[in-house]
Amino acid sequence: MNYQADNKGFYGKFGGAYIPELLRRNIDELENAYLDILESEDFKTEFARLLNNYVGRPTPLTFANNLSAKYQTQVYLKREDLNHTGAHKINNTIGQILVAKRLGKKRIIAETGAGQHGVATATVCALFGLECVVHMGALDVERQAPNVARMKMLGATVIPSTSGNQTLKDATNEAIRDWIANPHSFYLIGSVVGPHPYPDMVSRLQSIISEEIKEQLNKEQGNPNPNYVVACVGGGSNAAGAFYHFLDEKEVELIAVEAAGKGIDSSETAATITIGSTGFIHGSKTLLMQDDDGQIIEPYSISAGLDYPGVGPIHAHLAETGRVNYISATDDDALNSAKVLALNEGIIPALESAHALTALDKIQFKKDDIVVVIVSGRGDKDMETYMNNL
Amino acid sequence: MNRIDNLFQNKKQDILSIYFPAGYPNLNDTVPNLELLQTAGVDMVEIGIPFSDPLADGSAIQAAAKQSLDNGMKLRLLFEQLKDARQTVSMPLILMGYWNTIYRYGVDQFLKDCKKIGIDGLIIPDLPLEEFEAHYKSDFEEYGIYNVLLACPETDEVRFQKLITATQGFLYLVSSSATTGGSVKLDEEHKAYFNRIKKIETPSLIGFGINNKESFNYACQYANGAIVGTAFIKALKKNKAKDFIKKIK
Numbered sequence: 306m307n308y309q310a311d312n313k314g315f316y317g318k319f320g321g322a323y324i325p326e327l328l329r330r331n332i333d334e335l336e337n338a339y340l341d342i343l344e345s346e347d348f349k350t351e352f353a354r355l356l357n358n359y360v361g362r363p364t365p366l367t368f369a370n371n372l373s374a375k376y377q378t379q380v381y382l383k384r385e386d387l388n389h390t391g392a393h394k395i396n397n398t399i400g401q402i403l404v405a406k407r408l409g410k411k412r413i414i415a416e417t418g419a420g421q422h423g424v425a426t427a428t429v430c431a432l433f434g435l436e437c438v439v440h441m442g443a444l445d446v447e448r449q450a451p452n453v454a455r456m457k458m459l460g461a462t463v464i465p466s467t468s469g470n471q472t473l474k475d476a477t478n479e480a481i482r483d484w485i486a487n488p489h490s491f492y493l494i495g496s497v498v499g500p501h502p503y504p505d506m507v508s509r510l511q512s513i514i515s516e517e518i519k520e521q522l523n524k525e526q527g528n529p530n531p532n533y534v535v536a537c538v539g540g541g542s543n544a545a546g547a548f549y550h551f552l553d554e555k556e557v558e559l560i561a562v563e564a565a566g567k568g569i570d571s572s573e574t575a576a577t578i579t580i581g582s583t584g585f586i587h588g589s590k591t592l593l594m595q596d597d598d599g600q601i602i603e604p605y606s607i608s609a610g611l612d613y614p615g616v617g618p619i620h621a622h623l624a625e626t627g628r629v630n631y632i633s634a635t636d637d638d639a640l641n642s643a644k645v646l647a648l649n650e651g652i653i654p655a656l657e658s659a660h661a662l663t664a665l666d667k668i669q670f671k672k673d674d675i676v677v678v679i680v681s682g683r684g685d686k687d688m689e690t691y692m693n694n695l
Numbered sequence: 696m697n698r699i700d701n702l703f704q705n706k707k708q709d710i711l712s713i714y715f716p717a718g719y720p721n722l723n724d725t726v727p728n729l730e731l732l733q734t735a736g737v738d739m740v741e742i743g744i745p746f747s748d749p750l751a752d753g754s755a756i757q758a759a760a761k762q763s764l765d766n767g768m769k770l771r772l773l774f775e776q777l778k779d780a781r782q783t784v785s786m787p788l789i790l791m792g793y794w795n796t797i798y799r800y801g802v803d804q805f806l807k808d809c810k811k812i813g814i815d816g817l818i819i820p821d822l823p824l825e826e827f828e829a830h831y832k833s834d835f836e837e838y839g840i841y842n843v844l845l846a847c848p849e850t851d852e853v854r855f856q857k858l859i860t861a862t863q864g865f866l867y868l869v870s871s872s873a874t875t876g877g878s879v880k881l882d883e884e885h886k887a888y889f890n891r892i893k894k895i896e897t898p899s900l901i902g903f904g905i906n907n908k909e910s911f912n913y914a915c916q917y918a919n920g921a922i923v924g925t926a927f928i929k930a931l932k933k934n935k936a937k938d939f940i941k942k943i944k
């Protein structure tokens with residue numbers, strides 16, 4: 306079974322580039338260049354250097370003593386929370402800014418929900434002296450004031466999206482419209498979503514997560530493969546990166562946790578794979594939350610980073626082929642797991658990452674199982690939510 | 696003969712095509728709007744299928760689509776509304792919508808319903824030509840429905856020639872690199888693009904940013920006519936549709 310994109314960007318029947326003719330030239334330009342760039346020695350060297358001495362990689366693989374005792378299994382935490390800017394998002398923005406630079410782009414466009422990708426983009430734009438425009442739903446601008454302030458301090462222009470429900474989906478629409486109107490800009494997408502080649506490019510850039518896990522586990526226990534890798538999935542970039550080098554390792558079971566919001570049977574959920582159906586969103590054929598008329602349904606999750614009505618086409622394919630087991634966790638499940646991690650290991654996770662940690666409650670792992678859980682980000686940004694709910 | 700071909704055979708210039716979203720401003724306005732436009736002497740109409748996330752459209756059309764959806768508009772209901780439209784409306788009719796809505800409805804059923812009503816063509820901005828040709832072309836042909844393609848200033852020469860050959864009925868020329876609802880740019884760069892258009896033999900209409908008589912006339916110097924959307928929607932909202940058409944013609 307092949308789990309990677311073919312040369313048209315299809316993962317099985319999902320993926321592709323369903324874009325207006327207005328974006329054709331931009332997409333063609335990127336599609337024709339991205340693999341050569343990513344595979345060039347000069348890119349690899351610069352990317353590795355920045356990940357090491359700017360981002361702070363490799364991130365630790367922490368053996369969680371107390372959690373392991375509590376859950377009667379062997380829990381390792383992949384510490385993406387310790388990256389510069391506080392989440393895995395920066396792996397991707399560093400990579401894409403190097404691609405943009407090689408394409409001679411001077412103006413960078415990004416979308417953001419909670420603001421993590423916006424901050425990571427503003428950061429690399431400051432580093433490389435490029436103009437940065439971040440589209441953010443007007444509602445999110447209000448809800449995520451600290452991240453808006455960070456982006457502004459980093460020199461980015463934050464444009465509130467006032468269309469639709471004024472959240473991530475609408476910010477993405479506005480970012481794409483900005484790109485249509487400014488064809489010489491570079492659109493720096495934050496997840497494994499959007500038209501080909503973005504899902505494949507972002508997966509490759511995030512694959513550093515699984516590359517490091519393999520090396521670290523090999524050093525620690527003489528075997529690069531754990532029994533399980535667990536990650537949360539919204540658009541799905543940290544999960545794509547965490548699974549990447551394990552997809553063909555049959556003995557490694559892969560688990561992804563979606564945000565169920567108030568429950569998959571409630572109307573307030575973001576569990577796209579669990580309740581979604583095949584359709585087209587932001588230039589990609591994938592699973593999405595839609596009504597009978599093909600209108601896209603607004604998602605809900607307490608975690609702004611998982612609050613997206615679609616999912617990367619790679620995940621639609623991994624779900625369909627059964628390679629990854631997709632489960633879901635409610636707001637309450639996630640809040641509880643965040644509290645457990647904080648009290649037992651002294652780590653406050655992002656709400657997104659807390660969804661991944663719920664797998665320890667939901668699945669009965671064996672005593673000898675090696676379970677790697679991705680802590681995709683830290684919880685500083687979520688303190689207000691934690692204080693209001695715990 | 697397809698009504699679109701008929702139109703372009705009989706009229707070579709100053710063709711006025713109007714776009715408006717179904718179910719706007721009120722749910723049951725779709726057919727009355729069509730009748731009003733026909734009486735006012737409009738040559739062709741594009742009926743927008745409202746979609747929650749219209750990527751190629753600007754804020755005015757997205758807001759109108761949202762209002763239409765809030766009014767209760769659905770694709771099934773649109774076909775119901777248009778059931779008897781051909782008794783009073785003889786001009787070519789095009790449906791413009793996004794691929795997700797059509798895919799969800801079922802492509803074959805959609806084409807069947809279009810044919811039943813007398814729809815002549817479709818404009819689907821996010822259905823790429825390659826996907827259309829690989830999977831849907833023969834279905835469209837079976838039902839006699841045209842697939843109208845868009846080209847824009849960013850389109851390179853090779854692609855432009857491909858679009859000219861592959862489009863059916865006419866080529867929809869996007870005036871500038873922008874979503875709908877802007878203004879036509881009259882600078883040198885765009886003149887070169889428009890001059891490229893002037894040379895082609897495929898029937899063509901210019902759209903995006905045509906908002907008054909001046910820009911309509913300007914577009915008509917280069918193409919067989921023009922398409923007006925956002926500016927007409929604004930007039931509809933103010934209940935001034937008839938005056939608007941009179942002024943632009």
